Amino acid sequence: MRGLSLFQRGSSSLWPRRRKAHHSMLSSTSFCTDNIDGLQSSRVNIFDRHLKRKQRDRAAWLMGQKDSFVDAVAENVLDRLEDCKKSFPTALCLGGSVLPVRRLLCGRGGIEKLIMMDTSHDMVKLCKDAKLDAQNEEIKTSFIVGDEEFLPVKESSLDLVISCLGLHWTNDLPGAMIQSRLALKPDGLFLAAILGGETLKELRIACTVAQMEREGGISPRVSPLAQVRDAGNLLSRAGFTIPGVDVDEYVVKYQSALELIEHLRTMGETNALLQRNKILRRETALATAAIYESMFGAEDGTVPATFQVIYMTGWKEHPSQQKAKGRGSATVSFKDIQKQFGSGI
Numbered sequence: 001m002r003g004l005s006l007f008q009r010g011s012s013s014l015w016p017r018r019r020k021a022h023h024s025m026l027s028s029t030s031f032c033t034d035n036i037d038g039l040q041s042s043r044v045n046i047f048d049r050h051l052k053r054k055q056r057d058r059a060a061w062l063m064g065q066k067d068s069f070v071d072a073v074a075e076n077v078l079d080r081l082e083d084c085k086k087s088f089p090t091a092l093c094l095g096g097s098v099l100p101v102r103r104l105l106c107g108r109g110g111i112e113k114l115i116m117m118d119t120s121h122d123m124v125k126l127c128k129d130a131k132l133d134a135q136n137e138e139i140k141t142s143f144i145v146g147d148e149e150f151l152p153v154k155e156s157s158l159d160l161v162i163s164c165l166g167l168h169w170t171n172d173l174p175g176a177m178i179q180s181r182l183a184l185k186p187d188g189l190f191l192a193a194i195l196g197g198e199t200l201k202e203l204r205i206a207c208t209v210a211q212m213e214r215e216g217g218i219s220p221r222v223s224p225l226a227q228v229r230d231a232g233n234l235l236s237r238a239g240f241t242i243p244g245v246d247v248d249e250y251v252v253k254y255q256s257a258l259e260l261i262e263h264l265r266t267m268g269e270t271n272a273l274l275q276r277n278k279i280l281r282r283e284t285a286l287a288t289a290a291i292y293e294s295m296f297g298a299e300d301g302t303v304p305a306t307f308q309v310i311y312m313t314g315w316k317e318h319p320s321q322q323k324a325k326g327r328g329s330a331t332v333s334f335k336d337i338q339k340q341f342g343s344g345i
Contacts, residue, residue, distance in 0.1 A: 045171050045274055046224070049119070049147070052169050052272040056095070056120035059268030063099070063126065069252050070165065070267060073309055074100035076248065077164050077193050080313060081109035088160035088189060094148050094180075095119050096166025096193075099127045107135050109160060114141045115153075118166075121145050123268075148176045153183040161190045165309075168194040168225055169272065177238035177314075187318035190240060195269075196247065196308035197227045203260065203305065206292035214284045223273055231310050240314025241321055248309045253302040257292040260305050 074097050081088070087110025093101050095118040102116060118124050128143045146152050148163070148170050161180045170176045180190050204222050226234070228247050235243035254260045264270050297303050315321060 047169055047171055047272045048274050048276075049149075049169075049171070049272075052268075053119045055265075055270055055272060056118065056268040057122040059266055060120060060122035060126045062266045064266075067100070067267065069250060069307060070097045070100050071104065072250065073097065073193050074104050074164050076309075076311060077101070077162060077191055078104055078106075078108050080191055080311075081160075084109070084189065086187075087111075089113060090158050091115070091160035091162060092117060092153060092158050092183065094161065094163040094166050095123070097164040098123065099130055101162060101164050102127055102136065102141070103130060103132060105136055105139070106133065111139055111160070114139050115158075116141060116143045117146045117148075119145065119147055120268075149179075151176075151179045151183055155182050156185050158183050159185055159188050161188070161192075163192040163194075165193055165195065165267075165269075167192055169223075173226070174234055174237050177234060177240075181239050181314070181316055184316040186316055187320065188316045190312070190314045190316075192312045194231075194310050194312070195225050196310045197225045198249070198306060198308035199225055201306055202292060202296045202303075203257075203288075206257070206288050206295065209291050209295075210284050210287035214281065214287050223271055226310065228308075228310055231312050235312055235314045238314070239317070241317045242313075242315045244311075244313035246311040246313075248311070250307045250309065251304050252307060253298070253304055255302060257289040257303055260303065 078101065089110065089112045091109065091111045091113070092115045098116050098118050102114070105111065105114075116124065116127050118127070124143045124145055144152065148167060149172055161184060163180075167173055167176055177190070177192075184190065200222055207222065228245070231245040232243055235245070252260075252263075254263065261270075293303055
């Protein structure tokens, strides 16, 4: 997009990224939507999934071949495959940035069979018709229109599940992650990137101030997102082992606040709340843009937008995986260590 520049600011790891290089196979004829391991999630409809599908249809028509921010996130997700010694013959890529994932895969993970899935028919078609490098063309790829909340995949049929910037739009995120785990074979890998709660904090502030000034109250204009502290709990709740959470913050510069909104439309990331106010007054929109540029505008005339991306890694349980030692299993006490190395530690 013209006028858009990307900066990555800050990176932290909250959970260790530890992996094992073992592989086992288990066949099953049941579907992952048939069984949620007895866990009943308190499903509350927050997002309008039908509207989100329409937004992704629109994004498929607006989207270009490359987006610096989306490509950076997809690269970070796929880089984690290079840390693994094992290969993943059968992989599923869930909705979100399906096109960048397919384009940037480049042989990573040893994938032989790839399933590309999205709720949007137009997005699936765009991904199918995309021109790729010869290395990516060699992968046997199939395309399906499906919902992350109801995976049409057999249990224990996949070695890898990838979701890049898609799962944060599900009404039942824990349930979707549980289904992903059920779809994996033992020692299968789950990789996901979702937008975190600090995303678009500048826009949230500008919208709030503009609505208070022009309308005397506020209504949700930016969707709620998961907090970093919730990511590890989500992985554990879904039953994944060796959970890993990393957080990156990207600051994207735009020529104006209106260009930011256009970029969000291109990514399919515009508001899809069920309880949203469907009418946006022109004066409120103009006030939001003016306040945004007044409060956050840089000296060079650009305005920044923060995107917080939470990367999650989890494995389906397998006997070969490392496990934490039980309480009381230590053979050396901290007092002995302190005596040996002094009180400075």
